[in-house]
Structures are given as structure tokens and as C-alpha cells.
Amino acid sequence: MKKIVLMGILIGGVVFNGTAQSKGSLGQNDPKAKTVLDGVSKKFKTLKTVVANFVLKVEGANNSVSDSKKGTVYLKGSKYKVTMEGQEMISDNKTSWTYAKDVNEVTINNVDQNSGALTPAKLFTNFYDKDFLYRLEGESTEKGKVLQNIEMTPTDKSKNIFKVLVSVDKKNQNISKMKVFEKNGNHYTYEITNFSPNAKVDDATFTFDAKKYPGVEVVDLR
Template sequence: MKNFYLSVLLLTVAFTGLQAQKSDPEAKKVLDAVSAKFKTYKAVQVGFLYSIEDAKGKVQSKKTGTLLMKGTKYKVTFGDQEIYSDGKTTWNYDKSAKEVTVNNVSSDANAFTPQKLFTSFYDKDFLYVLNGEKKVGAKTLQEIQLTPTDKSKAFHKVYLTVDKNAKTIQSTKILENGGNKINYTLNNMVTTVNPADASFVFDVKKYPGVEVVDLR
């Protein structure tokens, strides 16, 4: 996967036409609560573990990353990738290639931002059902199954785990049509951070020798 939002966000790319009446209203209550809770935070820093399993359950890849968000701004660090966005411009830095690609942030309301992963990703072309809940240690976890209504998508199921009391997403499992499973486990969510706006801007001066590909 080229970067964080190209891999997660099979979940969120330009969906239309959800028929909410066919979804589980109890699942919607859970998802709405997660969205409402997230919107109360001024800034959030999240650590995550990403892995890919093949059809036999063998782990093919495993990486860790961090996601920092403030309003419409974000920074993602993931393997050899660093993605910065100040809400107007996006910088995608590939460490291994020593190259940064610069783009304008899309004005399309359907365009993905990491913030949508925690708020409105389920509002479009998904049918969803609450599978139930279970105790894991001191936590009560709720599992929601999401099915895309567009059958041409590269995945056929998404399983979302939510901490019932904290109203936060704990993990996401994406089942691809080819049999692979993409797993994200979120941890170390810190909601008291106050990052400077400069944290979301790629400063070329700090990366001597980097090639800049400006697509604006």
C-alpha cells in the first residue's frame, strides 16, 4: 500500500446512496456515539498497528504508525511514509525514495481525510449490523459488521470493534475479495495533545537532498 489512506480507506472513498433503513438501528447508535465523542476533541494522537494476513491466516506484513490530528490538519507516520496536511496542502514524503509529492487538498466533499475514519465513514454505501458484544479484560467490546452495497469494491466485509464505554474504535478488519485480511488495531489514543500548526507542514529545508514533485 502506498500510504495510510490508500490502504485504510477502501472504507471511505467516494461512496453514495446508503439505504439506512436496511441497516441495524442499534449499530447506527454505536457509530453515531463514536462520531460524536471524537468531535469533542480539539486534537488527537493515535498509535496503530497494521498487518496483512493471507487467506491461510499467515501474516505477510506488519507495521506500526502514528496519526496526529487537529481540526482539518493531520500527520501520518507509517513505515517509510510520512503524510502531512495543513488543510490546504498535502505532502506525501517517501523516505526510501527521498521524494515528496505535493498536492492541493481536494475540495470534493467525498474526498478522504483521516478524520472521516473516526466520524462519517459509515454514512455512505454501507449496510451495517451490530453482531453483539463481549468482555475483554475490563473492556466491553462491540462488533459491527459493515457490508458495502457496491459489489464492485475490492472488499466484501469490514468488521469494526468499538469500546462500548469509551466510545472509541479499537480495531478494524477488512476482508478483501482475494482472501487477504487487512487489520488495524488502534492504541495509545491521547486527547490532551496541543500540536503546533507547523507540525502539519512538511519543511523541505529539514530534508536536504529530497526531490520535490509539485502537482499543484
């Protein structure tokens, strides 16, 4: 899976930015799951900013852990920044910057407001409501938290992802964990280790300042 898609899925695991809807002719969603997702959505809409730390665990087809990375997500309205080890993805909702530390290169693009791409700002608005079915799989207890587990499956069976498991902290109505299953057998687990609502986040966070990256190569595709 490409780095950008990985980080995009992560944001979906942190917050729901829209309201879960029924699928009509495509199938029937679980009303209990809808209640959970709507609760997360309602709470998020009251927040001015979010800063969340996470751990990404990558597992191969044999369930052996092949990689583990830490990262941080910053959200402010439609603006976002995702940092992982050696990677950054930034958007002020007009321009996006994707930075790769290993080659010291940043790629700049215009944000296409009509695009169906899986950006952090869009993932759980049009993407989620239009492309997935969901059902509540029950509750579990992990690290002292009661989690409500929801299984999501894409209506388009040609997608590389065939299932996503989202675990919601029942008490705080925040996303605690998200596991993505690919058809090739790979699994990606995102666990939120710290969630800070309404943290102070400057608007400068959501732009790329080349002066802070000496010698950076700029690939401007605008």
C-alpha cells in the same frame, strides 16, 4: 492496496467524524449499531486534537501474518498527519504531502474539497454514510475491554473491499480495532494501542518542512 489507501482506512478506524444515517431505499441499517456509531461521533466532536498509536497487521489469503507495522495518527479538525515506517501522509486541508522514505521523495497535491477520495478527514463523513451498510454483531471481551463489534459492507459490490469489522470500546466510546477484508483474500487489521485526546499538537505538524529531509526530491503536482 496502495499505501495512501491503507493509511486512509486507518484513520477511519480511529474516529467517526460524522453521524451514521439510514440508507433508505438502499437497505436498512441496524439501529443498535447506529447508536454505537453516533456515540463515537458525538464524543469525537468534543475533542480538539487526537494522537493515536496503532499497529497494522497484514495477512495474506491463507491467514498467515506477512507484515506488521507501527504508526501514529495526528488529527486536528480537518488537518491530519499519518506516520508509518518509511511513510508519511500530511494535510493542512489545503495542501497534501505524501512522503516515501525509501526513495526520499515527497509528492505535493492540492486538496480537492469536492473529491470523493478516501482521505482521513472525509472517511467517516460522506464516505461512510453514503457507501456502507452496517449492523451490530454483538460484544466480545479482549484485553479486559468490552468491545461492540460492527460489520460494515459496501453498497457498491464492485469495490475491492467487501467487508469491514469495527470494534468499539464500550466504556470509552473509542475505536479499538478495525479489520478490512479484500476480495483477493488479504486482511488488514488496525489495532489502536494508545489514544490521547486533546494532546498538544502544533499546526506545524500538518505541513511538510523540506529542510528536515535533506536531499528530498519534490514532485509538485499542484
